[in-house]
Amino acid sequence: MGDNSLHILGAGLSGLAAATILANAGKEVHVYDIRKDSGSRFDGDFQGIENWTSSPDFFDEMRSWGLNPESFKSNDFSVVDLAHPDDVITQPITESIAFRVVERGTDEHCIDQGMKRMALDAGVNIHYEIRKPPEECNIIAAGPKESSAVAFGEIFHTDHPNHVTLQLNDKLAPGAYSYLIIIDGIGLICTCLWRQQKKSGKYLNETIAWYESKYELNRRPIKRVGGKGDFSLPKKYIHEGRYYVGEAGGLQDFMWGFGMRYAITSGVLAAKGILGECDYEIEIRRRLIPLVKSSATNRFLLNRVGDRGFKLAARYWMWDQKRKGDGLAFLRWLYSPGIFRKLLWPFVKFGMLRKKQLSDGRMVNRMPFRKALKRDSWEPSARGLEIGKQWDVVRKSGAKLSFKESDA
Numbered sequence: 001m002g003d004n005s006l007h008i009l010g011a012g013l014s015g016l017a018a019a020t021i022l023a024n025a026g027k028e029v030h031v032y033d034i035r036k037d038s039g040s041r042f043d044g045d046f047q048g049i050e051n052w053t054s055s056p057d058f059f060d061e062m063r064s065w066g067l068n069p070e071s072f073k074s075n076d077f078s079v080v081d082l083a084h085p086d087d088v089i090t091q092p093i094t095e096s097i098a099f100r101v102v103e104r105g106t107d108e109h110c111i112d113q114g115m116k117r118m119a120l121d122a123g124v125n126i127h128y129e130i131r132k133p134p135e136e137c138n139i140i141a142a143g144p145k146e147s148s149a150v151a152f153g154e155i156f157h158t159d160h161p162n163h164v165t166l167q168l169n170d171k172l173a174p175g176a177y178s179y180l181i182i183i184d185g186i187g188l189i190c191t192c193l194w195r196q197q198k199k200s201g202k203y204l205n206e207t208i209a210w211y212e213s214k215y216e217l218n219r220r221p222i223k224r225v226g227g228k229g230d231f232s233l234p235k236k237y238i239h240e241g242r243y244y245v246g247e248a249g250g251l252q253d254f255m256w257g258f259g260m261r262y263a264i265t266s267g268v269l270a271a272k273g274i275l276g277e278c279d280y281e282i283e284i285r286r287r288l289i290p291l292v293k294s295s296a297t298n299r300f301l302l303n304r305v306g307d308r309g310f311k312l313a314a315r316y317w318m319w320d321q322k323r324k325g326d327g328l329a330f331l332r333w334l335y336s337p338g339i340f341r342k343l344l345w346p347f348v349k350f351g352m353l354r355k356k357q358l359s360d361g362r363m364v365n366r367m368p369f370r371k372a373l374k375r376d377s378w379e380p381s382a383r384g385l386e387i388g389k390q391w392d393v394v395r396k397s398g399a400k401l402s403f404k405e406s407d408a
């Protein structure tokens with residue numbers, strides 16, 4: 001690294017955000033990725049960029065950093081269907097933008113490609129299909145390494161208008177939630193597994209059966225997708241001179257897995273740290289760690305309850321909305337590090353996180369993938385089995401499966 005150029009491992013959201021800021025400041029920047037393009041880790045999945053953990057609208061925040069959110073396609077949402085564990089459906093709603101749905105992948109309108117175009121326009125040199133030793137890099141932005149949780153979904157054609165449902169259901173999505181996102185005739189039904197299962201297909205099939213029973217989808221499967229999340233709290237975010245950003249730094253939302261905002265924000269902060277505009281370690285601890293800790297405390301509590309706790313949470317959410325006139329207020333409260341969460345923190349650390357030394361020498365407190373519980377074993381419904389068979393036929397005719405249990 002002797003010269004003045006800067007080297008970044010990983011051309012995903014965090015790496016490209018950092019690269020763009022550095023190149024805009026006049027630095028020579030090289031980004032290295034083992035995959036053949038930015039977004040190749042995904043395959044057309046929809047993801048939501050949240051707008052509740054911090055008060056500035058995230059797109060305004062991006063603009064203030066010199067990043068252009070119009071460089072990729074996004075759809076705003078201010079209302080969702082919330083499916084309670086007993087199948088009651090209510091609607092959290094806000095006057096502002098609650099979140100935006102973006103697509104992940106290698107198509108031109110995907111966020112990964114938008115971030116890539118921004119970096120290239122700023123003069124960044126991106127090298128794909130290159131294995132660069134991390135020791136030769138200034139910023140490590142290589143995404144998740146291990147699994148703390150997985151998500152598994154199906155993408156399909158549908159006639160249903162644009163829509164989002166979030167479902168809290170411990171049976172269909174063990175320990176977590178499932179979701180339906182529909183944008184411009186393409187749907188994604190995804191189940192998140194916060195407890196490790198042998199047959200994730202079974203959970204997805206049954207989740208699809210549930211959504212079909214509630215919505216007129218006219219679903220025509222295209223492909224199945226998924227991925228893993230890596231949740232950890234390292235001792236340090238700068239290790240041996242290298243800045244760790246995004247999920248490579250464990251920066252994730254332990255509660256729901258909304259890691260994109262953390263990824264872009266940490267990439268920007270690392271770049272500013274390198275430019276001498278802030279102290280990265282201090283800024284991460286000031287801006288992101290309180291949110292990460294709140295999300296970890298919420299996750300700790302969620303791990304302790306089943307559907308009964310989910311039901312209470314969903315009811316409280318709606319009660320809070322009625323009282324305050326804003327469905328987003330509850331989500332903001334979930335991430336505010338109040339005295340209760342602060343008092344719980346030692347129990348969270350002891351009860352949910354495990355100390356580990358990573359191969360690069362960093363010490364982290366990571367959230368291991370929890371084991372399956374007895375209640376995760378159940379017989380699939382007739383419709384769930386049919387959906388599984390339908391997928392087998394679609395797959396044999398050439399449909400892609402871009403994530404398997406063995407990838408977790």
Ligand SMILES: Cc1cc2nc3c(=O)[nH]c(=O)nc-3n(C[C@H](O)[C@H](O)[C@H](O)COP(=O)(O)OP(=O)(O)OC[C@H]3O[C@@H](n4cnc5c(N)ncnc54)[C@H](O)[C@@H]3O)c2cc1C
Pocket residue numbers: 009010011012013014015032033034035037038039040041045046047048049050130131132141142143144151152225226227228229245246247248252257258259260261263
């Ligand atoms: C199925 C699924 C659904 C999700 N849904 C949401 C959501 O709705 N909202 C949300 O906010 N977040 C969501 N997330 C999380 C979000 O995708 C991540 O937190 C975010 O992409 C992390 O950004 P990153 O920059 O750390 O990693 P990435 O954007 O994944 O980039 C990492 C890059 O590093 C590259 N790389 C890996 N190893 C190496 C190496 N050794 N050398 C060089 N390059 C390497 C990869 O190819 C990749 O391009 C979801 C994740 C999954 C898996």
